[in-house]
Each structure stands twice: as C-alpha cells, then as structure tokens.
Amino acid sequence: MATQPSDAELIAGLQARVKELESENAKLLSQLDVCRSHEMEKKLHGPDGKGRECKGNMKSEDKIEKNTGYDTRFMSHHSKRYVALKVMYFGKRFYGFASEAQMQPTVESELFKAFEKTRLLVGDKKESQYSRCGRTDKGVSSVGQVIALFLRSNLKISAINIGNSGEVVSDEKLEGEIDYVRVLNRVLPNDIRILGWCPAPVDFHASNGFIIIHVCFDRFSCLSREYKYFFWNEKLNIPAMESAGNKLVGEHDFRNFCKMDAANVHNYRRHITLFEISPTDVRYNGNQLWVIKIRGSAFLWHQVRCMVSVLFMVGKSLESPNVIDVLLDTTRILRKPQYIMASEVPLVLQSCEFDDIKFMCSSDAGYALQSHLVNECQIYQLQATIFHEALLNCVPLSNDQSLLSFQGSKKKVSHVPLMSRPTEPSYEERRAKLNIVG
Incomplete structure (x- = not known):
C-alpha cells in the first residue's frame, strides 16, 4: 500500500510547481513583448524599416503616436x-x-x-x-x-x-x-x-x-573638448587679444577665470592645449565676424566665457595683455576680481574627442x-534679411551721420581696472563658510 505524502512534501511539491508556472509565464510575457515590439516597429517604420508614406499632406513624423509614455x-x-x-x-x-x-x-x-x-x-x-x-x-x-x-x-x-x-x-x-x-x-x-x-x-x-x-x-578617456566663440571685430585690437590668449595655453590654476563651486570642485588646475583667433568669411555692414578657438582636456564652470570676457577688455585696450599673467598667479591674486562674463549666445561646444569612437x-x-x-x-538667412529691410526703412539719420559713424559713436562706459575692483571670496573662505554651515 502506497504511503500518503506528508504535508511538508505536498507543500514542497506545490512550491516547485508554482516556480515552474512562474518561469513559463515569464517566457510567455517575453514572447508577447517581442511581438508587441515588432508590431510597433512596423507601425513606426513600415515592414521594410524605411517608414510608410502618409496620406494627404501629413508629414511622416506626424504619424508617430503623440502619447510618449510607456512602461x-x-x-x-x-x-x-x-x-x-x-x-x-x-x-x-x-x-x-x-x-x-x-x-x-x-x-x-x-x-x-x-x-x-x-x-x-x-x-x-x-x-x-x-x-x-x-x-x-x-x-x-x-x-x-x-x-x-x-x-x-x-x-x-x-x-x-x-x-x-x-x-x-x-x-x-x-x-x-x-x-x-x-x-x-x-x-x-x-x-x-x-x-x-x-x-x-x-x-x-x-x-x-x-x-x-x-x-x-x-x-x-575624453581626449579633448573644443569650444568656439564668435564675435564681431568692431575695432578690437586683435593682435593684443592673440598675445593675451596665448598666455592661457598650458596648465594653470584658472580659479580667477571661472564661477567657483567650492562645494564640489577642489582642483582648479586645467590644461589648455590650443588657443587660436581668426577671421571667418562672414561680413556685415563692413564688419567682419571672428572666432576664438579654445581646446583643453576639461573646463571649469563658465571658464570659457570668463576668459573671453577678459580678452575683450584687452581687445578694447582697457587692460594690458599682461593682466592674464596676473590673474593666473593665484599666489598673488587670492580673490577673483568681479567682472561680467561674456554672453553665452556666441559660444559653441565644437567637439568632444575620444579614442576608438568613430561616429x-x-x-x-x-x-x-x-x-x-x-x-x-x-530660414535664419531669411529672418536676417527681414531685419535688414527694417534697418533700411527705419527713421533716417541726419545728413551728417551715417550708419557706420552711428556704430562708432556708442557711448563709452567708464572702465575700472580689474585689479582695482571689488573681489569675490577666495576658495579657502568659501570652504570655511561651507564648514561652518555644515
């Protein structure tokens, strides 16, 4: 006479069966997911993967579902x-x-x-x-x-x-x-x-x-990052800017050329490998567009815009190119002079270079x-043309004025030398304040 299985054996058998069913259910769900994905791929791109033609004037992008949420x-x-x-x-x-x-x-x-x-x-x-x-x-x-x-x-x-x-x-x-x-x-x-x-x-x-x-x-590792900054010449002293910019090349402490983040950044040494300044082939109303190219392994927060801002001061003959040497000497200049960064609009992240990454x-x-x-x-050329038409149709200037002379008569703002300006807290002062707060 066969012995009846014990309660423990029954429970163990049922648990094993549950695991088998769970495994089978997972496989079926996986197969269902694959089928759904293939169906979605067909809806999005057609059976040949090249996208379906849309009826009427609807663009191909419009046929993609508006509901972007999915699990x-x-x-x-x-x-x-x-x-x-x-x-x-x-x-x-x-x-x-x-x-x-x-x-x-x-x-x-x-x-x-x-x-x-x-x-x-x-x-x-x-x-x-x-x-x-x-x-x-x-x-x-x-x-x-x-x-x-x-x-x-x-x-x-x-x-x-x-x-x-x-x-x-x-x-x-x-x-x-x-x-x-x-x-x-x-x-x-x-x-x-x-x-x-x-x-x-x-x-x-x-x-x-x-x-x-x-x-x-x-x-x-990222080998280098390269930025470009575009600007109009507007009678800037380009040779002086180039002389000043070349002083940035090499490994330096750039804490006076950035927005300091003392809570997260403790090393402000960065290596600039290239600085170039050159004209582009774009001209407008007798003014030429130039570009600054800066390459380095890494950059601090707002570093490029701060460097360009000081270079513009040099280009306007408000500062000597030697001001770069002074600001890079962090044993002498412990606290960054206050100055406004260059505009963000002309700044472009040009490239990020890696080994073995070929796009x-x-x-x-x-x-x-x-x-x-x-x-x-x-589209942007058309917009520029419309603004140019507005410029040509605005209220005429007096007979002894011209557009070029008007551009050259911009009100000059009094310049306070960088070394005479109020300064920001030093890194050490910022850290001390953070330690007190913490």
Whole structure:
C-alpha cells in the first residue's frame, strides 16, 4: 500500500510547481513583448524599416503616436547595446543641456522624450547607464556634444548578459541594426539633431571615460573638448587679444577665470592645449565676424566665457595683455576680481574627442540631416534679411551721420581696472563658510 505524502512534501511539491508556472509565464510575457515590439516597429517604420508614406499632406513624423509614455519594464527582455551619440543643438530656447535644471525645456529632456517616443529606451534613465560629455549653460549651442547610454537593438545575438536587464549586443555587429540617427531625428525638435552614432564599450563613460563606479579606463578617456566663440571685430585690437590668449595655453590654476563651486570642485588646475583667433568669411555692414578657438582636456564652470570676457577688455585696450599673467598667479591674486562674463549666445561646444569612437551615419539619414540643416540655414538667412529691410526703412539719420559713424559713436562706459575692483571670496573662505554651515 502506497504511503500518503506528508504535508511538508505536498507543500514542497506545490512550491516547485508554482516556480515552474512562474518561469513559463515569464517566457510567455517575453514572447508577447517581442511581438508587441515588432508590431510597433512596423507601425513606426513600415515592414521594410524605411517608414510608410502618409496620406494627404501629413508629414511622416506626424504619424508617430503623440502619447510618449510607456512602461519601460516591458522592454527589459529586449536586446540592447551601449551607444554613443553625437548631438547638435541650437541653444537659444533651452535652459541649458542638463535636465537637472529647474527650468524647462532642456536639451536632455527633449532627447529622453525622443528615446521614449521611439521606444528605444530599455529600462529607466538610471538603468540606461546614461552619461554626457559636458553640460552646457543656458543659451549655449553645440555641434559636437557626446552622450552614451543603452538603447534597444534589432540584433538578437548577444555577446554578454548583465543581470536581468536584457541581452547586450556585441560592439562589432552592425548589419541590420536600428538606424538610430534617422529614427531619432524624425521625432526631435528642429533645433536638436543627432549627427552620428557609434557602438561603445559597456565601460565607456562620455563625461570622462570611466564607468559609474569610477574605475578609470584611459583608453576610453575624453581626449579633448573644443569650444568656439564668435564675435564681431568692431575695432578690437586683435593682435593684443592673440598675445593675451596665448598666455592661457598650458596648465594653470584658472580659479580667477571661472564661477567657483567650492562645494564640489577642489582642483582648479586645467590644461589648455590650443588657443587660436581668426577671421571667418562672414561680413556685415563692413564688419567682419571672428572666432576664438579654445581646446583643453576639461573646463571649469563658465571658464570659457570668463576668459573671453577678459580678452575683450584687452581687445578694447582697457587692460594690458599682461593682466592674464596676473590673474593666473593665484599666489598673488587670492580673490577673483568681479567682472561680467561674456554672453553665452556666441559660444559653441565644437567637439568632444575620444579614442576608438568613430561616429557614423547612413546615407539616407545623412541626406535627410543635410537637407534639414540647409533648410534651417535658409530660414535664419531669411529672418536676417527681414531685419535688414527694417534697418533700411527705419527713421533716417541726419545728413551728417551715417550708419557706420552711428556704430562708432556708442557711448563709452567708464572702465575700472580689474585689479582695482571689488573681489569675490577666495576658495579657502568659501570652504570655511561651507564648514561652518555644515
């Protein structure tokens, strides 16, 4: 006669069966998620992946669902890959790049809206291992910002698996992959564009080349960041500015050329590798547009705008080029003189350079990108023409005046020499105040 199983054995058997059912349910949910994703891909881009024609005059971008919210947990079983993206944005309407800013919109917030709208984001922002090469201020533009994060991949063959967050596609596999440039540019606003993408190693970190746990990988470090600052000549002493700017090259303590963040930054030494000042081919009303190019491994908060501000004082013959030497001597000048930074509008983050990161763009995406940028240039040229027409039709000046003489008769503001101005608290004074508060 067979013995009846004990209560403990029955419970153990039921628990094992529950685990089997949970495992089977998870597999079915994963298959359902894949089917939903394929269906969404067809809706977004058509069965051939090139996008469907829209009826009437509706643009192809308009057919993408307006509701951008979706539960990224349902994407967790998708293949994904770590991707570096090269980003261009015109900063005029943005409150800086980083989404931590209290004001909206920011460039970063618009990018993540696009990631969600295109169903490219796998998991939330934290799980995506997101990083950026820099965080430009309100109004600053870029043609070479670099970000990196995990994005959904079309490729199903995985190289490695990290926990339960989806399979990671190996770096070298490219054929059949999502055209990230084309897909994202179709939904991004007109003043943001992805210029290229590149598969990146999973330990790549766009800000400084190391992973979140701060273990350094020199191979993936950001080699340099380059900024350009555009300005009209307006009778500036360009040779004096060039002489002063060359003094910035090399490794120096730039605490007198930045907005000090004593709570988070304790080392103000930075290395400037290049300074150039040159004319562009743009002229207007007899005035030529010039550009300052500055390259370095890293920059402090507002450093470029502070350096340019002092250079303008030199160009206007208000300060000697030697004022740069004085401000760089932090053993002598312990407290930064108060002065206004140069405007943020002409500042452009030109490039962020890395080893082994070669950005690419498909021919279709490249053609669409170039067409868009040409169209934007034409729009701004048209706006400039309209303002020029207004200038020609404004109230006439008296007979003994001309537009050029009017420009040259701007009211001169009395200049207080930098070394005679009130000063800001020194780093040590700021730290002491923070320690008292803490």
